[in-house]
Amino acid sequence: MHICLHLEDKQNGTLSAFVLLLFKINMLRTLIHNFNKLPLNSPVITQVREKGHLNRPRLRNPFWFIRKERLARDTTVTTENKSFIKEVIKDKYGPPSLIKGVQSYDQSGTLIKTEGFERKPWRPSSRRCGLLAKKIGQYPLWLKNGVRIRTTLLQIVDNHVIRYIPPAEYQPTQRPNVKNLHKYGCMLIGAESVDPTTLTKDYCGLFRDSGVMPKRNLARFLVTPDAAIPVGTPLNVAHFRVGDFVDIRGKTVYRGFQGVVKRHGFKGMPASHGVTKTHRRPGNIGGGGEKGRVWPGTKMPGHMGNRWRKAKGMRIWRINTKYNVMWVSGSSIPGPTNGLVYVYDTILPLRKHKTAPPFPTTFEDEVEKLTGTADDIWYEDVHNFKDDTITFQPETTN
Numbered sequence: 486m487h488i489c490l491h492l493e494d495k496q497n498g499t500l501s502a503f504v505l506l507l508f509k510i511n512m513l514r515t516l517i518h519n520f521n522k523l524p525l526n527s528p529v530i531t532q533v534r535e536k537g538h539l540n541r542p543r544l545r546n547p548f549w550f551i552r553k554e555r556l557a558r559d560t561t562v563t564t565e566n567k568s569f570i571k572e573v574i575k576d577k578y579g580p581p582s583l584i585k586g587v588q589s590y591d592q593s594g595t596l597i598k599t600e601g602f603e604r605k606p607w608r609p610s611s612r613r614c615g616l617l618a619k620k621i622g623q624y625p626l627w628l629k630n631g632v633r634i635r636t637t638l639l640q641i642v643d644n645h646v647i648r649y650i651p652p653a654e655y656q657p658t659q660r661p662n663v664k665n666l667h668k669y670g671c672m673l674i675g676a677e678s679v680d681p682t683t684l685t686k687d688y689c690g691l692f693r694d695s696g697v698m699p700k701r702n703l704a705r706f707l708v709t710p711d712a713a714i715p716v717g718t719p720l721n722v723a724h725f726r727v728g729d730f731v732d733i734r735g736k737t738v739y740r741g742f743q744g745v746v747k748r749h750g751f752k753g754m755p756a757s758h759g760v761t762k763t764h765r766r767p768g769n770i771g772g773g774g775e776k777g778r779v780w781p782g783t784k785m786p787g788h789m790g791n792r793w794r795k796a797k798g799m800r801i802w803r804i805n806t807k808y809n810v811m812w813v814s815g816s817s818i819p820g821p822t823n824g825l826v827y828v829y830d831t832i833l834p835l836r837k838h839k840t841a842p843p844f845p846t847t848f849e850d851e852v853e854k855l856t857g858t859a860d861d862i863w864y865e866d867v868h869n870f871k872d873d874t875i876t877f878q879p880e881t882t883n
Contacts (some may be wrong), residue, residue, distance in 0.1 A: 552685050574682075587677070607711075607841040613846070614845070615674070618641050619823055620818055620820050620823065629866055635816040636803075636816075637812070637814075639811050640808065641722045641811070643676055643677055643700075644721075645695070646715065646720065647697060650672075651710065652668060652710060674703070674720070675699075675703050676701070677701040681699045704827055722811050723806060724843060726804075726843070727802065727803065729842065730798050730836040731801060731829060731831055732833075733799055734793060734827040736794075736824065738820070739790040740790040743786065743789040745784060751767065770783055793819075796819060797832070798836045799814050800813065805862075806852050806856050806861075
């Protein structure tokens with residue numbers, strides 16, 4: 486009896502081990518089958534017809550930005566106190582004045598002097614700072630061969646250097662898409678002076694070390710250490726040369742919510758011949774079958790404009806140093822009239838500087854040496870209407 490029980494236990498143990506072995510073999514076979522399905526080449530990428538689906542405008546500044554404008558005004562300030570505040574502003578920043586066509590303050594006596602500034606030689610790998618300009622309109626120019634070109638006028642509005650952050654200290658919260666970021670410093674440029682009584686105390690503190698009037702607009706430019714400019718230095722249109730190429734960055738005009746005809750240039754359906762209420766509709770937006778869905782990036786109705794865009798490789802045809810205005814090629818500069826744009830040296834490889842530009846910039850005392858008595862600097866291929874085009878010779882009597 487004991488011998489029979491021992492044999493049955495032995496048979497049950499052998500059967501359990503055999504079943505466990507079959508289970509492991511099936512698991513291994515399933516694993517090998519699934520592994521063979523994996524692609525050994527590049528992974529499958531979902532097709533996107535246009536740019537990313539997160540390309541939407543920023544509704545508000547990040548939380549780490551300092552609040553600029555005050556929410557409440559001092560309505561209880563008396564007339565005598567207002568006049569006293571104006572006198573303090575005049576003593577600190579200078580009297581209000583019209584500088585090169587822009588309403589500003591005369592700060593020539595308070596800004597840092599640049600006589601002892603040591604220039605460094607320009608290298609092809611050097612990167613200069615840019616300027617903040619206002620788009621003021623369009624104007625045609627004519628070349629010497631009679632060809633008419635369309636240009637856009639950009640005015641450099643009261644630019645000053647606010648701060649320079651060396652590469653060792655520059656740690657941006659949002660990392661820009663730039664290679665070798667550790668080699669570049671950050672130059673903070675301000676434009677358009679504004680009354681400091683309308684700003685917050687924290688925002689005015691950004692300009693304390695520079696000695697410059699608080700600015701309405703601020704911009705950051707990545708520069709190499711050899712292109713650093715002393716804090717408080719005014720920047721003008723002579724920072725660029727005629728004939729050079731620049732990149733212009735601005736925010737496009739906001740058109741609101743538009744359909745596919747206005748937003749993407751669709752042709753639309755015919756006006757008659759059986760077409761019913763589908764004259765300006767997009768039509769089919771995708772097929773069925775295995776991938777019965779709408780592809781990411783499909784052109785559909787939506788918000789149009791209000792996006793940052795860049796116009797690259799625009800040539801400078803003319804410069805006016807009296808009003809800080811430059812004429813750049815093209816009439817498709819992003820932004821509305823009186824809109825703010827960023828102007829900096831182009832990044833296109835074939836249109837970069839071949840010779841040394843004004844490095845790191847052209848200071849105010851050097852503008853007169855550059856232009857002389859004339860205010861305009863013309864490109865060599867542009868026809869100057871101030872020049873004589875018809876000459877007369879006295880008749881000779883035989």
